[in-house]
Amino acid sequence: xxxxxxxxxxxxxxxxxxxxxxxxxxxxxxxxxxxxxxxxxxxxxxxxxxxxxxxxxxxxxxxxxxxxxxxxxxxxxxxxxxxxxxxxxxxxxxxxxxxxxxxxxxxxxxxxxxxxxxxxxxxxxxxxxxxxxxxxxxxxxxxxxxxxxxxxxxxxxxxxxxxxxxxxxxxxxxxxxxxxxxxxxxxxxxxxxxxxxxxxxxxxxxxxxxxxxxxxxxxxxxxxxxxxxxxxxxxxxxxxxxxxxxxxxxxxxxxxxxxxxxxxxxxxxxxxxxxxxxxxxxxxxxxxxxxxxxxxxxxx
Amino acid sequence: xxxxxxxxxxxxxxxxxxxxxxxxxxxxxxxxxxxxxxxxxxxxxxxxxxxxxxxxxxxxxxxxxxxxxxxxxxxxxxxxxxxxxxxxxxxxxxxxxxxxxxxxxxxxxxxxxxxxxxxxxxxxxxxxxxxxxxxxxxxxxxxxxxxxxxxxxxxxxxxxxxxxxxxxxxxxxxxxxxxxxxxxxxxxxxxxxxxxxxxxxxxxxxxxxxxxxxxxxxxxxxxxxxxxxxxxxxxxxxxxxxxxxxxxxxxxxxxxxxxxxxxxxxxxxxxxxxxxxxxxxxxxxxxxxxxxxxxxxxxxxxxxxxxxxxxxxxxxxxxxxxxxxxxxxxxxxxxxxxxxxxxxxxxxxxxxxxxxxxxxxxxxxxxxxxxxxxxxxxxxxxxxxxxxxxxxxxxxxxxxxxxxxxxxxxxxxxxxxxxxxxxxxxxxxxxxxxxxxxxxxxxxxxxxxxxxxxxxxxxxxxxxxxxxxxxxxxxxxxxxxxxxxxxxxxxxxxxxxxxxxxxxxxxxxxxxxxxxxxxxxxxxxxxxxxxxxx
Numbered sequence: 001x002x003x004x005x006x007x008x009x010x011x012x013x014x015x016x017x018x019x020x021x022x023x024x025x026x027x028x029x030x031x032x033x034x035x036x037x038x039x040x041x042x043x044x045x046x047x048x049x050x051x052x053x054x055x056x057x058x059x060x061x062x063x064x065x066x067x068x069x070x071x072x073x074x075x076x077x078x079x080x081x082x083x084x085x086x087x088x089x090x091x092x093x094x095x096x097x098x099x100x101x102x103x104x105x106x107x108x109x110x111x112x113x114x115x116x117x118x119x120x121x122x123x124x125x126x127x128x129x130x131x132x133x134x135x136x137x138x139x140x141x142x143x144x145x146x147x148x149x150x151x152x153x154x155x156x157x158x159x160x161x162x163x164x165x166x167x168x169x170x171x172x173x174x175x176x177x178x179x180x181x182x183x184x185x186x187x188x189x190x191x192x193x194x195x196x197x198x199x200x201x202x203x204x205x206x207x208x209x210x211x212x213x214x215x216x217x218x219x220x221x222x223x224x225x226x227x228x229x230x231x232x233x234x235x236x237x238x239x240x241x242x243x244x245x246x247x248x249x250x251x252x253x254x255x256x257x258x259x260x261x262x263x264x265x266x267x268x269x270x271x272x273x274x275x276x277x278x279x280x281x282x283x284x285x286x287x288x289x290x291x292x293x294x295x296x297x298x299x300x
Numbered sequence: 301x302x303x304x305x306x307x308x309x310x311x312x313x314x315x316x317x318x319x320x321x322x323x324x325x326x327x328x329x330x331x332x333x334x335x336x337x338x339x340x341x342x343x344x345x346x347x348x349x350x351x352x353x354x355x356x357x358x359x360x361x362x363x364x365x366x367x368x369x370x371x372x373x374x375x376x377x378x379x380x381x382x383x384x385x386x387x388x389x390x391x392x393x394x395x396x397x398x399x400x401x402x403x404x405x406x407x408x409x410x411x412x413x414x415x416x417x418x419x420x421x422x423x424x425x426x427x428x429x430x431x432x433x434x435x436x437x438x439x440x441x442x443x444x445x446x447x448x449x450x451x452x453x454x455x456x457x458x459x460x461x462x463x464x465x466x467x468x469x470x471x472x473x474x475x476x477x478x479x480x481x482x483x484x485x486x487x488x489x490x491x492x493x494x495x496x497x498x499x500x501x502x503x504x505x506x507x508x509x510x511x512x513x514x515x516x517x518x519x520x521x522x523x524x525x526x527x528x529x530x531x532x533x534x535x536x537x538x539x540x541x542x543x544x545x546x547x548x549x550x551x552x553x554x555x556x557x558x559x560x561x562x563x564x565x566x567x568x569x570x571x572x573x574x575x576x577x578x579x580x581x582x583x584x585x586x587x588x589x590x591x592x593x594x595x596x597x598x599x600x601x602x603x604x605x606x607x608x609x610x611x612x613x614x615x616x617x618x619x620x621x622x623x624x625x626x627x628x629x630x631x632x633x634x635x636x637x638x639x640x641x642x643x644x645x646x647x648x649x650x651x652x653x654x655x656x657x658x659x660x661x662x663x664x665x666x667x668x669x670x671x672x673x674x675x676x677x678x679x680x681x682x683x684x685x686x687x688x689x690x691x692x693x694x695x696x697x698x699x700x701x702x703x704x705x706x707x708x709x710x711x712x713x714x715x716x717x718x719x720x721x722x723x724x725x726x727x728x729x730x731x732x733x734x735x736x737x738x739x740x741x742x743x744x745x746x747x748x749x750x751x752x753x754x755x756x757x758x759x760x761x762x763x764x765x766x767x768x769x770x771x772x773x774x775x776x777x778x779x780x781x782x783x784x785x786x787x788x789x790x791x792x793x794x795x796x797x798x799x800x801x802x803x804x805x806x807x808x809x810x811x812x813x814x815x816x817x818x819x820x821x822x823x824x825x826x827x828x829x830x831x832x833x834x
Binding site: 067158243255262 | 563
């Protein structure tokens with residue numbers, strides 16, 4: 001005769017073994033994390049826009065059509081046209097490509113470099129750790145936008161330089177968070193065991209420690225995505241980011257918001273809405289990831 | 301000759317600027333502080349070295365010049381009056397090769413030193429014959445000057461190697477600040493880059509970098525009764541939107557450079573008769589310069605293809621609604637009698653109204669040069685009006701003939717460094733902004749040896765034509781030679797290309813009186829004639 005606890009264990013296994021349909025998973029997610037699901041939907045929409053931009057639009061994003069300059073929203077120009085007669089909807093859809101390219105590149109490179117640096121700093125400790133952490137202190141003392149501005153002012157405007165400018169401030173942020181997790185992992189015996197087996201430092205850091213700091217890494221990564229999009233838009237708005245005629249939301253704001261805010265407000269409104277939605281979406285999604293991966297938050 | 305004189309008078313009238321909402325002015329009132337916004341930074345205080353309105357607007361009121369454009373008729377290319385000299389501007393003696401100026405006795409530097417002819421001579425020597433290593437941006441304008449002497453404290457004599465109509469307009473340039481000989485002798489030729497000691501209507505008080513430049517009324521100013529204002533404050537505001545809002549919110553009364561048409565309309569709509577708008581053609585043209593030292597731009601066919609591809613007439617029609625450019629013209633200020641008329645223009649590459657034919661020619665030239673799908677980077681200045689607007693438009697124009705162009709936008713200092721020192725560009729946005737309308741001097745930009753010819757190339761035939769032009773005294777002959785020169789520099793050899801001429805729109809608070817728009821944002825900036833009707 002089975003005891004109550006044995007029955008419970010069997011049920012758990014049964015639940016685990018049960019394969020849920022994808023729509024059931026989606027419904028569960030929406031039920032448990034409605035905001036994160038909303039954020040995820042926005043992210044998916046952005047990704048689809050970026051991938052299928054050519055199929056979703058009817059106008060070339062960079063070609064001027066001066067006869068239609070500043071045309072108000074209508075049947076043809078659904079969101080209106082900008083000062084060069086370019087369709088705003090088209091430029092917003094293609095702008096998603098720029099935003100995601102910059103966002104993902106900066107977030108992935110910044111978070112990955114930060115993770116490696118943070119784990120290495122915790123693993124080696126001593127003088128290396130001291131030097132790395134003081135450098136991290138120095139860089140983190142500057143607000144993100146100021147540091148990015150300083151870097152792009154030194155390197156000059158342009159997409160590649162913007163990516164570098166945004167990535168650099170991300171590295172210490174991620175390194176600091178990951179290091180605190182890696183310090184605890186360093187004390188676990190399997191790290192000593194790996195060392196005793198003669199594994200190289202690089203192997204221990206990358207194969208044995210790094211996978212165990214994935215939770216903070218993913219949380220940082222998702223939060224960086226929204227920040228990177230916002231920073232790219234800010235730098236482009238200040239004229240130090242992506243340059244015309246490349247479609248980019250911040251650049252669209254810069255070109256139109258100042259001059260046509262009164263006479264043709266749609267030139268400023270739609271890129272602003274796109275930036276807000278994207279950042280909102282990524283932040284919600286990031287919060288959801290954090291809530292899922294952080295055991296303390298998960299238990300609440 | 302008579303015909304040309306009539307045209308000149310007509311040009312004066314046309315160029316006089318359209319004043320919208322203008323009123324008959326009452327007697328000037330004294331007092332008040334004029335706050336005005338400036339959209340560019342001050343590289344240095346030295347007028348002899350600098351070329352930007354970023355220096356002229358905040359610093360010019362502290363200095364005088366030997367002669368100046370008539371403040372009451374600044375649109376005229378021929379109306380000059382004495383500033384620190386006495387009487388009328390002298391006519392040339394000895395066949396136009398000698399000019400004698402009598403200097404006022406009542407002019408005083410702000411440090412209390414009396415100004416004499418020796419100061420004028422020392423200043424003009426610095427501008428025209430600068431020692432090695434001392435920059436002088438307008439030295440080339442005085443090519444004809446052979447010597448300057450000051451036989452006594454009240455007389456300055458300029459002797460020219462040959463008679464030329466460019467001399468007097470060049471003397472009236474607002475950059476020719478009169479410096480104290482004592483300062484030059486004591487502190488050296490670079491002292492004025494960081495210090496101010498002039499004889500202008502206002503005395504320099506302070507410069508808070510990135511914020512404002514402040515001055516107070518010069519009580520011992522030599523134009524008696526002036527200035528009317530108690531003081532001036534030039535507020536730094538690089539962002540156009542900030543400048544517009546400053547005027548709208550009455551934090552500033554005027555911006556002297558010019559606003560795009562949309563901002564004019566917004567201000568007039570919002571403030572009605574509290575805003576007065578002055579408009580004028582502008583002696584400023586936006587150009588693009590291919591780097592002759594970089595392949596394939598060393599090939600004139602490629603350079604000509606660049607200009608053939610540009611629809612100037614279409615651009616004028618539409619860009620004039622969103623940018624401070626408007627007029628289609630050649631190398632000479634469009635309202636001047638020396639400027640090309642429509643028929644003459646239409647014969648030049650890229651000026652035909654049949655843009656289809658022009659673009660077909662561009663494609664043919666590119667194919668012949670072996671670069672049918674030319675790719676290059678356009679170097680541009682990080683200033684919206686009109687640089688970035690026209691740059692974006694040009695990229696689209698070139699795309700229409702199969703060129704793939706990306707844009708590199710730089711803030712002003714690195715932009716200038718690229719043009720002047722690094723020369724690491726394919727094609728760059730360029731400009732020719734002059735103050736006093738002086739076509740024969742203004743077109744020196746295209747000469748092989750000109751300091752502001754950034755194309756790193758030139759045309760020997762054009763240079764030879766210019767040498768003859770400089771020595772010609774007959775306006776009819778001068779005009780004909782300018783046409784030959786023009787054909788060489790923007791067509792056959794395509795040293796650099798003209799896009800559109802600028803159009804100046806100055807909306808200002810209606811209580812600002814006494815200031816008249818000029819065809820240049822460098823002119824009429826001494827501010828001694830401005831008063832506030834409050």
